[in-house]
Amino acid sequence: MWNNSSPFLQGIRQPLSNEIIANELRIEGTVPPELEGVLFRTGSNQRWEPARPDRYHWFDGDGMVHGFYISNGAVNYRNKWVRTEGFKEEEAAGRSLYNGIYGSYEVAQPQLEKGPAAVKQVANVNVVEIDGRVLALQEAGRHYYELDRNTLETIGTFDFHGAIDALVTAHIHTDAAKNELLLYTVEPETRRFVCALADKKGNILKQHVVTLDAPAYIHDFMFTENHFVFFFGPINWRPESPDRVPAGKSAWTFDPKQSNRTLVVHRQTGATQWFTDEAYQTTHFVNAYEEDGKIIVDGCVSDLQFVDDIKVENFFPFPFPDAGRSPFTPPALYRWTLDLDAGQMTRARVGNFSVEFPRINEKLLGAKHQYGYFAGVHQPKSDSHDFNCLIKHDFISGKTEYQTLEGDRDVSPAEPIFVAKPDAVSEDDGWLLVVWWDPQTNKSELVIHDASDFTGAPLARVKLDHHIPLGFHGNWIP
Secondary structure (H helix, E strand, O other), X not given: OOOOOOHHHOHHHOOOOOOOEEOOOOEEEOOOOOOOEEEEEEEEOOOOOOOOHHHOOHHHOOEEEXXXXXXXXXXXXXXEEOOOHHHHHHHHHOXXXXXXXXXXXXXXXXXXXXXXXXXXXXXXXXXEEEOOEEEEXXXXXXXXXXXXXXXXXXXXXXXXXXXXXXXXXXXXXXXXOOOEEEEEEEEOOOOEEEEEEEEOOOOEEEEEEEEOOOOEOOOOOEEOOOEEEEEEOOEEEOOOOXXXXXXXXXXXXXXXXXXXXXXXXXXXXXXXXXXXXXXXXXXXXXXXXXXXXXXXXXXXXXXXXXXXXXXXXXXXXXXXXXXXXXOEOOOEEEEEEEEOOOOEEXXXXXXXXXXXXXXXXXXXXXXXXXXXXXEEEOOOOOOOOOOOEEEEEEOOXXXXXXXXXXOOOOOEEOXXXXXXXXXXXXXXXXXXXXXXEEOOOOEEEEEEEEHHHOOOOOOEEEEOOOOOOOOOOEEEEO
């Protein structure tokens, strides 16, 4: 699409060109009658041809939200672009006006009229619900975008009732045990980092301010009963700097002298403790919890095969075909142990697979978990595309299970979203809702798996007549 040299405009990531409504989708199998609600997902779906299609980065596409509406065993579907301020400017112009935040386009943006934002927000990372609002999230913006639950129309913005005026995380987390939301904001130019607690209505209850040693890039974080946990690696970013994105440069930079720094912040007092390690870049986290005076964290890591001054955008999270050998390894699962009393941190790899997009039964976030679910790569076939299986890992027994859907050939799953059964009696007593893509047909389907019978046949396969580009995150909202 537009250019066949960018891997982020082809195949599983090729943008959809239109908005679709499809009712009463064809179903193979039976949708569990207890499932009543909407699976919302969002991802990168570029609307207009970029200034440099050959350098277009996956993270830069306009946000398109997909909704699977499930009721009485039937499924309806619709999608819609999130109408951010920058999206509306480009829609009115009928062409691309902005450079992406992450890619290096090497072309200066055209001079914009006074009023529009200098950098386009795309709301392509996540969809959550706060205080009854369905919100589309993006990490380089100062607010979220509110959507109509039924039509997906963009109807406003949400900034935590005026309490937030900084770049706000797209990975806000919920502590179900304490009925609290946990989030962070960051000002890369001043290095002001704020971790915050909010109630379920989005009212900020407590904030702790930390000054960082660099404009470090952070995408996700984790928490325990008493602490926030943040990991900062060698990638920095300055998305609002006038000499970066508008000038055609990536917001990302790489500091080869910058090691990993892990920050622990007490949720109530704001007391901080730092740990250092060799350089690597974390992406997403499974969970964290406290045990015997230590903090245990499970998450995904891209290690560094060599350290040099590199253009991050050419290699992270996946390399361009012409970029050469990547300094980043494919993402793998690791477990960290942070001994707060001794001031020491260790980490160890878990399993022999490559994984991303981890999810758990999120009622256990911040508490000890047994199972994690992932999109992964394991024993790929010669013609494999991206992820080729779902993975379920038991962190207690060490057992790993694989779900390939087709068996004899590779098809590609997106993030697995766990939904607990109403009368669940165990941690994995629920369903996994997963969008799979078939490279042979270039079509996608929503597949409902029994999480406790992970390798068994799906309960239902909900068929679409089009593909959904590999997206990022989403949630089930009853």
